[in-house]
Amino acid sequence: MTMSSLKSHEVGNIGVVTLTRAHKRNALDEAAIQEIDDYFSNVPSHIRVIVMMAEGEHFCAGLDLKEHHDLERGAVDFLRVCQAWHRAFDKIQHGGIPVIACLQGAVVGGGLELASAAHIRVADSSTYFSLPEGTRGIFTGGGATVRTARIITADRMIEMMLTGRVVDIEEGHRIGLAHYVCNTPQNPVSAKDFSMQLAERIAQNAYLSNYAIVTSINKIADMSATDGLFAEGLMAAVVQTGHDVQSRLNEFVTKRARKVKPGEDGIGQAK
Ligand code: 1HE
Structure with a gap:
């Protein structure tokens, strides 16, 4: 366009x-x-x-x-x-x-x-x-x-x-x-x-996780700690029930998921 x-x-x-x-x-x-x-x-x-x-x-x-x-x-x-x-x-x-x-x-x-x-x-x-x-x-x-x-x-x-x-x-x-x-x-x-x-x-992250990351973190920063923790819990509860959560967890449980180690994040030298 x-x-x-x-x-x-x-x-x-x-x-x-x-x-x-x-x-x-x-x-x-x-x-x-x-x-x-x-x-x-x-x-x-x-x-x-x-x-x-x-x-x-x-x-x-x-x-x-x-x-x-x-x-x-x-x-x-x-x-x-x-x-x-x-x-x-x-x-x-x-x-x-x-x-x-x-x-x-x-x-x-x-x-x-x-x-x-x-x-x-x-x-x-x-x-x-x-x-x-x-x-x-x-x-x-x-x-x-x-x-x-x-x-x-x-x-x-x-x-x-x-x-x-x-x-x-x-x-x-x-x-x-x-x-x-x-x-x-x-x-x-x-x-x-x-x-x-x-x-x-x-784009490969779970859609709901990305949604939660970009909508809730800035909003929660505007809240009191009590409200923020409640909102975080609600957001997490929604994300946790996303359709591909189990398959992603299964990749970890069956040792097929990428490990979180220095040098293995694939991001390179730009940080
Ligand atoms: C513009 C603007 C503009 C360029 N509004 N026309 N912003 C500023 O104070 C930054 C003002 N601009 C500059 O300092 C320079 O233009 C630049 C460093 C960004 C680029 O320099 P340069 O040498 O590459 O370009 P130039 O020759 O200055 O500009 C080329 C053309 O762009 C020229 O127009 P022309 O018709 O004479 O060819 C410029 O007039 C035009 N131009 N910048 C209009 N900003 C909601 S509140 C937000 C408050 C603010 O953003 S304040 C900051 C404003």
């Missing part, structure tokens, strides 16, 4: 959605946010994992500053913009399907908010991060205060926003903005290939 800022295709049971406004560094205007919302609202039922990538040298330059400038939005207009971003990115984070963001170049402002909604971030070595809102006279509005702060801590986010500095890939990896770094001497595979390999691997 091709829209004005997005295109999508499928590789087996993996959905690939690509930002296609590279000439504007994949800046997100109102149409792009609506297209992201549309894609994640209508994921076909056979899709098990989604890889979100971007054309060009930069993943995403954040809010479309030209549109924002030209529209001269008032407070309520911009509140509505933020709510549209929140709706779209909530569908990424809480849609029940694992989403891998494949990053390169600038992942800045709203681009970092978009990446923060994904469950796994795989970065090319060219990737860098920034929250330059302060220097533009605006504030984050696409969920960074909730999602990015949870990843890097509120303390680090405040420092990044006050200075507007660029966080390079080494620091970004260390503080959790990227889970994996690709295209390095240790991990020469491209971020796109690595993302697809991870997607194939994750």
Whole structure:
């Protein structure tokens, strides 16, 4: 499917959605946010994992500053913009399907908010991060205060926003903005290939386990400990009755399952 800022295709049971406004560094205007919302609202039922990538040298330059400038939005207009971003990115984070963001170049402002909604971030070595809102006279509005702060801590986010500095890939990896770094001497595979390999691997997990992982852990983090433990038990009870649990356990019992040992996880050097 091709829209004005997005295109999508499928590789087996993996959905690939690509930002296609590279000439504007994949800046997100109102149409792009609506297209992201549309894609994640209508994921076909056979899709098990989604890889979100971007054309060009930069993943995403954040809010479309030209549109924002030209529209001269008032407070309520911009509140509505933020709510549209929140709706779209909530569908990424809480849609029940694992989403891998494949990053390169600038992942800045709203681009970092978009990446923060994904469950796994795989970065090319060219990737860098920034929250330059302060220097533009605006504030984050696409969920960074909730999602990015949870990843890097509120303390680090405040420092990044006050200075507007660029966080390079080494620091970004260390503080959790990227889970994996690709295209390095240790991990020469491209971020796109690595993302697809991870997607194939994750697609082999039990569907219900993946659903529980991507929907319940973030929700439980918002709950009290008492509510969280209860919700965890309920979620586990549902997952445990999934149709392929017995066959997976049988693989272990009959010594056919892969053992959990260092060097045998098949993930390689990108961690
Ligand atoms: C844009 C945008 C944009 C590029 N909105 N048009 N985000 C920022 O503050 C980042 C602003 N962008 C940049 O710092 C640079 O463009 C990049 C480092 C990302 C890339 O640099 P470069 O040299 O490769 O490209 P360029 O020449 O700066 O830009 C190419 C074109 O993309 C150019 O348009 P053209 O018509 O002159 O060719 C740029 O104007 C356009 N472009 N970035 C609109 N962001 C819900 S609140 C979220 C708040 C935020 O996201 S704040 C962060 C905003």
